[in-house]
Amino acid sequence: MQIVSTIAAARETRARLNGTLGFVPTMGFLHEGHLSLVRRARKECDAVAVSIFVNPTQFSPDEDLNRYPKALEKDLALLREAGVSFVFTPDESEIYPPGFATSIDVGEVSKPLEGAIRPGHFSGVATVVTKLFNIIQPAKAFFGQKDAQQCAVIKRLVADLNIPVDIVICDIVRNEKGLALSSRNSYLTDSEQDRALLLHESLGKAQEHIAAGEWNASSIKRLIGDILSKDPEFSVDYISVADPYSLTELDSVDGEALISLAVRVGNTRLLDNVLVRRK
Structure with a gap:
């Protein structure tokens, strides 16, 4: 090399x-x-x-x-x-x-x-x-x-x-608990790493609701926000349901959508997302 x-x-x-x-x-x-x-x-x-x-x-x-x-x-x-x-x-x-x-x-x-x-x-x-x-x-x-x-x-x-x-x-690579790997994860304490698992959990719940027929973007964002609010120390920068190519926000999932979020956990800002498709 x-x-x-x-x-x-x-x-x-x-x-x-x-x-x-x-x-x-x-x-x-x-x-x-x-x-x-x-x-x-x-x-x-x-x-x-x-x-x-x-x-x-x-x-x-x-x-x-x-x-x-x-x-x-x-x-x-x-x-x-x-x-x-x-x-x-x-x-x-x-x-x-x-x-x-x-x-x-x-x-x-x-x-x-x-x-x-x-x-x-x-x-x-x-x-x-x-x-x-x-x-x-x-x-x-x-x-x-x-x-x-x-x-x-x-x-x-x-x-x-x-x-x-x-x-x-x-594809996103995650640790054994589901946290998306990032160089900035090194800033997190052990406690913060465990708490940050709420990001992946919230996206998983959103996927489940979409699979069950929930296509309204506002409802999906509200669901994610409710899960993230379980940790009062989280600071949510955004929760988005958008077209994955233009990043235009969607009113409903109709075809493919990118669900993404940015959350501050302690002094560290973390991103996560999932691609979903309405069948």
């Missing part, structure tokens, strides 16, 4: 690879969710590249950029064991050199939910992902369903800008 930190070295390494290249962009502090993307990429492609870059432009001034967890040596060992061909580990000045001024606005899909709470977040995501695609030149890129709005934004980005990369969305 090669480890490169400059754009020039990444391009040289990419040029030496034959066949299809799968790409997994990450911010490091890897867990089983990331590794599941790598395994999927290895299964579908001849070689796999991974980037590790904590992208500052997707953090607002009041977010956790400075305390975002890092474990580079451990990450590299995991990726080596997973059979990755090369890892791109640039520093900030390599991606955003002096005078850098370009940003990408993906439009309406980036505005609700996370976009409303974290202004500028998806512009930062879209800009860095575009740069990484241009540098790495993958045939396929692999993302996790846990960040559902990010997936929708990147799909829109690739379609609108005619970027020749197939976007592969992979």
